[in-house]
Amino acid sequence: MSDLTELRDGMRRFTEERDWARFHDPKSLALALVGEVGEVAELLQWLPADEARKRLTSEPLASRIGEELSDVLLYLVRLADVVEVDLFEAATRKLASSENRFDADEFRSRAPEKS
Amino acid sequence: MSDLTELRDGMRRFTEERDWARFHDPKSLALALVGEVGEVAELLQWLPADEARKRLTSEPLASRIGEELSDVLLYLVRLADVVEVDLFEAATRKLASSENRFDADEFRSRAPEKS
Amino acid sequence: MSDLTELRDGMRRFTEERDWARFHDPKSLALALVGEVGEVAELLQWLPADEARKRLTSEPLASRIGEELSDVLLYLVRLADVVEVDLFEAATRKLASSENRFDADEFRSRAPEKS
Amino acid sequence: MSDLTELRDGMRRFTEERDWARFHDPKSLALALVGEVGEVAELLQWLPADEARKRLTSEPLASRIGEELSDVLLYLVRLADVVEVDLFEAATRKLASSENRFDADEFRSRAPEKS
Numbered sequence: 001m002s003d004l005t006e007l008r009d010g011m012r013r014f015t016e017e018r019d020w021a022r023f024h025d026p027k028s029l030a031l032a033l034v035g036e037v038g039e040v041a042e043l044l045q046w047l048p049a050d051e052a053r054k055r056l057t058s059e060p061l062a063s064r065i066g067e068e069l070s071d072v073l074l075y076l077v078r079l080a081d082v083v084e085v086d087l088f089e090a091a092t093r094k095l096a097s098s099e100n101r102f103d104a105d106e107f108r109s110r111a112p113e114k115s
Numbered sequence: 116m117s118d119l120t121e122l123r124d125g126m127r128r129f130t131e132e133r134d135w136a137r138f139h140d141p142k143s144l145a146l147a148l149v150g151e152v153g154e155v156a157e158l159l160q161w162l163p164a165d166e167a168r169k170r171l172t173s174e175p176l177a178s179r180i181g182e183e184l185s186d187v188l189l190y191l192v193r194l195a196d197v198v199e200v201d202l203f204e205a206a207t208r209k210l211a212s213s214e215n216r217f218d219a220d221e222f223r224s225r226a227p228e229k230s
Numbered sequence: 231m232s233d234l235t236e237l238r239d240g241m242r243r244f245t246e247e248r249d250w251a252r253f254h255d256p257k258s259l260a261l262a263l264v265g266e267v268g269e270v271a272e273l274l275q276w277l278p279a280d281e282a283r284k285r286l287t288s289e290p291l292a293s294r295i296g297e298e299l300s301d302v303l304l305y306l307v308r309l310a311d312v313v314e315v316d317l318f319e320a321a322t323r324k325l326a327s328s329e330n331r332f333d334a335d336e337f338r339s340r341a342p343e344k345s
Numbered sequence: 346m347s348d349l350t351e352l353r354d355g356m357r358r359f360t361e362e363r364d365w366a367r368f369h370d371p372k373s374l375a376l377a378l379v380g381e382v383g384e385v386a387e388l389l390q391w392l393p394a395d396e397a398r399k400r401l402t403s404e405p406l407a408s409r410i411g412e413e414l415s416d417v418l419l420y421l422v423r424l425a426d427v428v429e430v431d432l433f434e435a436a437t438r439k440l441a442s443s444e445n446r447f448d449a450d451e452f453r454s455r456a457p458e459k460s
């Protein structure tokens with residue numbers, strides 16, 4: 001079984017055992033996702049940009065960022081499940097579409113402008 | 116190869132082919148993640164809570180939510196790669212930890228209070 | 231002196247007294263804003279949609295939401311100051327522009343579609 | 346009349362003229378706020394940290410950031426109104442509380458640790 005399927009099933013079981021599906025409508029899960037992304041942001045906010053990577057790959061931040069990114073993933077997987085999105089299939093397709101949209105030569109070393 | 120590893124490698128290749136690693140410091144990627152979560156939020160914001168799931172599992176929203184959730188996943192996978200987090204391993208551990216923290220009987224049908 | 235000017239000056243003084251201006255580049259402040267919005271989201275996430283307003287206008291949530299919305303405002307005011315935006319002037323103009331863009335008759339009772 | 350009161354009244358009138366109050370429950374407004382914060386993030390995400398301020402205070406970004414921060418403020422003001430928070434009063438109190446919590450000497454030049 002694949003990673004994302006395993007996490008999806010784990011979150012399903014976790015939810016069912018607590019009878020929490022009643023709380024898991026899409027808007028509530030989206031807010032939960034936002035809450036977890038907020039915790040990632042709080043962890044990074046005051047790090048100097050050019051030291052952030054180094055600090056985040058050393059303790060104590062390495063464990064913290066691993067947990068916060070996990071929380072984001074778990075709610076993302078749960079939200080995708082509730083709205084019946086196959087995340088791996090959708091993300092694979094999206095990546096292929098971005099590869100077409102941002103031609104490697106045209107966009108080399110140049111951040112895509114926000115349109 | 117697992118799903119998340121495949122997406123990670125896909126994002127690495129996509130980034131390298133465009134020489135975009137220079138833009139992918141943790142704070143920039145976190146902001147990109149926020150931007151994509153913002154698009155998920157915009158898609159859901161005005162849906163009536165009790166119709167959201169039905170609307171999101173029918174077209175045209177079904178395709179849209181699939182794309183937006185994919186964008187969130189792709190930046191999450193990329194950010195995890197840059198800070199050297201093994202997302203599957205970390206999320207599996209986090210889920211196990213939540214299973215311990217929220218006892219199934221104690222928390223049945225009761226949303227965890229924000230502490 | 232106006233409200234927003236007073237809060238801006240209060241945040242300036244708060245920042246200067248702690249010599250924190252060094253941390254207040256736009257990307258860091260944007261992440262701090264995201265962190266605070268995440269706290270608002272966490273407070274609301276599991277409330278039933280149709281009871282949210284009632285719950286948030288009674289204690290203990292009334293005080294909590296007031297604090298979290300304040301944190302969002304304070305970082306927003308600080309970020310605007312750092313990028314030299316006059317928030318009141320800009321918001322007044324934006325509201326006038328939305329009034330033109332969303333004709334009251336055309337959009338009556340109809341949420342604007344996400345384009 | 347104060348700035349924030351004027352914006353609150355402007356948003357009330359804007360909402361009433363379109364009969365949009367039906368969409369403005371707290372969770373929906375919180376998601377709308379997240380959507381606008383996402384647009385701020387997208388504008389900043391790929392700017393080099395040490396050039397961000399300069400770029401954002403020159404056109405074309407100066408106008409763009411003014412609009413995006415305005416959108417955040419307008420939804421924040423609207424959400425506060427719906428949950429009956431007096432934003433100016435609450436933010437003034439919160440700032441005073443932060444001044445007590447972060448002693449100027451103890452925290453000089455030192456970012457508060459995320460606890």
